[in-house]
Amino acid sequence: MKSTVYTRAADFLAAAGAFLEQNEAANNLLLGLSNILVQKEQRGESTAGNLLYTVECGSGTPILAILLNSKNLILYCYGDDADTEAAVKMAIADIRQRGLEVPGVVGPVDAARSLALEWAAQMQLEPYVRMNQRIYLLDRVNEIPYAPGRLRQAGMQDHETAASWMYDFAESVNENMSRQEAANKALECLRDGSLYMWQDENGIPVSMTRKTRPTRNGIVLSFVYTPPEWRGKGYASSCVASLSQRLLDEGYRFCSLYTDLANPTSNHIYSVIGYRPVLDSVLYRFNRL
Known part of the structure; x- marks a missing residue:
């Protein structure tokens, strides 16, 4: 070797x-x-x-x-x-x-x-599983009912909302991210045009996702987040499905994403949209003995 x-x-x-x-x-x-x-x-x-x-x-x-x-x-x-x-x-x-x-x-x-x-x-460390993950691929969006509203690219006027949601997203998956880091990350995403939001029929942002890490034929969706008060209304499904279709229309052959296997709701949502499993992955961290 x-x-x-x-x-x-x-x-x-x-x-x-x-x-x-x-x-x-x-x-x-x-x-x-x-x-x-x-x-x-x-x-x-x-x-x-x-x-x-x-x-x-x-x-x-x-x-x-x-x-x-x-x-x-x-x-x-x-x-x-x-x-x-x-x-x-x-x-x-x-x-x-x-x-x-x-x-x-x-x-x-x-x-x-x-x-x-x-x-x-x-x-001389102790390894532990931080997250059991599954990688999904989508090359065709299923027909699903969309929530009222529409997908739009997030703009600088959304910075405060995006920063708050990114901080909450990181907290929900037990990742360390300070308020300032979340604000910086949100600004980066807004500047490069990678962040999208689903807004309801009243124009209120209710869910977000991001396109990132393009490869030769595909692109990844990440930062899928809906605040607790807006959940159960189909906003996340509509946001992910709509952006996935837009990216396929732009010429990508597939979209992919990671999920936490401990979250059956998100795994079910993605499957309904048309995402199918391609590989199970795992994230390890280490403790000192």
């Missing part, structure tokens, strides 16, 4: 892109974040703090691809158990040699478990 560290995301995608695109929707996070890094490189911006890494088998084909940033180690691995174990141990040895930290692990269930357990054992 051979490991390679890439200083440029463009080189990483040249080496691992075809491997990851064999299951493009399942790898929307790895591919999407890598594409964002490529765009930063093209603008001359720094991408320091990101480790891009592959392990190849004897044929030169990657069996493990990793992006390590300040939040998580995101991985995809395809091989038998012995190859996976060997690739994981090689990756961890290289990461430790570089003095890097792994704050969390995201990836397919078996591969993520293998890496999280190995990292924890070597670093």
Whole structure:
């Protein structure tokens, strides 16, 4: 086996892109974040703090691809158990040699478990499952009843609402996000035109979602949130279905998204709209012993 560290995301995608695109929707996070890094490189911006890494088998084909940033180690691995174990141990040895930290692990269930357990054992940490996830794909929107109102792109006049909802969304999934971070994230989304809201028949915003992380053929929906007082009225379904259809109409072959398997309501909503499961994923975090 051979490991390679890439200083440029463009080189990483040249080496691992075809491997990851064999299951493009399942790898929307790895591919999407890598594409964002490529765009930063093209603008001359720094991408320091990101480790891009592959392990190849004897044929030169990657069996493990990793992006390590300040939040998580995101991985995809395809091989038998012995190859996976060997690739994981090689990756961890290289990461430790570089003095890097792994704050969390995201990836397919078996591969993520293998890496999280190995990292924890070597670093004397206790791994725990932060979230069991499912990745969905949609290439056709089902016919569903829409709530009264319409989808619209959020504008700067929505900044206060968007910031508040992003903070509440993060809190609902137990992610750490300060009020200021939420305000900054909302401003970023409004500036790049990625945030959408469903407004009711009175023009009141009642639900939101965001388009993000485009890949070669697809794009991701995230930040799906409806305040408690507006739930149960079909607003989230209408918001997600409408934006999904708009993105397909724009030329994307599919939309994808992550769900928390502990939330049966959202999983049911997405299935009704037309999203179907493609891969189960898991997010690990670590406690010190």
